[in-house]
Amino acid sequence: MSKSKASGPSRYELLFIVPNNYTEEEAKTIVAKVEGVVSEQGANIVYREFWGKKKLAYIIKQNHYGYYSLCEFDSEKNVIAKIDRTLRLSQEVLRHQIVSAVVLSDAERAKIKDKQEQSAVKNEKKDEKPIKEKAARPTAVRTEKNESNKAELKDLDEKLEGILSAQDLL
Amino acid sequence: MNNKKQKDCFYCVNQLEVDYKDVRTLRRFINFYMKILPGDRTGICSWHQRKLTQAIKRARVMSLLSPTHK
Numbered sequence: 001m002s003k004s005k006a007s008g009p010s011r012y013e014l015l016f017i018v019p020n021n022y023t024e025e026e027a028k029t030i031v032a033k034v035e036g037v038v039s040e041q042g043a044n045i046v047y048r049e050f051w052g053k054k055k056l057a058y059i060i061k062q063n064h065y066g067y068y069s070l071c072e073f074d075s076e077k078n079v080i081a082k083i084d085r086t087l088r089l090s091q092e093v094l095r096h097q098i099v100s101a102v103v104l105s106d107a108e109r110a111k112i113k114d115k116q117e118q119s120a121v122k123n124e125k126k127d128e129k130p131i132k133e134k135a136a137r138p139t140a141v142r143t144e145k146n147e148s149n150k151a152e153l154k155d156l157d158e159k160l161e162g163i164l165s166a167q168d169l170l
Numbered sequence: 171m172n173n174k175k176q177k178d179c180f181y182c183v184n185q186l187e188v189d190y191k192d193v194r195t196l197r198r199f200i201n202f203y204m205k206i207l208p209g210d211r212t213g214i215c216s217w218h219q220r221k222l223t224q225a226i227k228r229a230r231v232m233s234l235l236s237p238t239h240k
Contacts, residue, residue, distance in 0.1 A: 015191070015232055057236040066233070070191070097232055102187070112187070119184050120194035 009074040011046070011103045014038065016087065016096035017056070017066035024053065027067040030092045035071055037086050043075030047109075066094055072101055177213025181222075188221035190228035193235060200226065203239045 016034060018027045031050060039045055051068035060066070075083075080098055087096045104112070181188060186195070199212045199222055206226050209219040229235040 017233065056233040057230075058233055060233060068232075095232060097228065099190070099228065112189075115184060115186055116189070116192045116195055119180075119186065120192075124194075 009044070009076050011072060011074055011101045012043075012080060013099045013101035014071045014073070014083075014096060015068065015099075016071075017060070017068055017094040018092060019061070019063045019094045020053070020065040020067070021063075022067070022092075024067065027069075031067075031069045034069070034087065034090075034093060037090075038071065038073055038075075038083055041075065041079040041083055043073040043079060043083070045071060045073045047072040060094055063094060179213065179215040179218055181218040182215060188218060188225045190225035190232075191234070193229060196222070196226055196229055196235065200235070204236055 014034075018030050022030065028050065031048075035045055035048065047070075049070040051070065053065055054068050056064060056066055084096075084098055087093050180186075180198075190196070199207050199214070201207055206223055209216060212219065212222070214222060226235060230237045
């Protein structure tokens, strides 16, 4: 314990969700409130990011959507529990998570985002190609089959008509 | 008799750090059933694999990833 106090403040990252029953402006005021809670405890907010309205991966308390907001701050270790508690009690925050983070400059942050974007785009391109090839093959086969089926049907129709007309003659 | 080729670690090659907010990257290490793939399937080094499992679980808590495929 004495060691952690001696090392001073460290970087933390808070991600929280505001429920969808607020408008975007109301959500932004709530975000400001939450940041107020954080800074009230003597934490120094370094970075904020408002993600806007996003679809939740699963329903939380009958909410399908939520406003995500990210906030990075420097604070003492013993304060985190207090912030966590106040956020857990508040009705305006659907869910939150405080995680220890790496200290980054703005340039480094931009670089990391760029890299993530690039790798994601590469990955998606890789995924697309085989799917297209796979999709192309069965459709081609299907059209051929359909054509052959049609030809067979035509033949059958002709035969049937021939038989029917023959029966009429009898 | 080790027939498995060792793949290169994605995070080491791209010099990326594992981030639970980066869902698009996490996606490629998840099953259709939203299960975390084992290290020999992902080809990630064990150090990053440990970070990855932690990150995926964090993403699930914040509803960035679904815990099931439904």
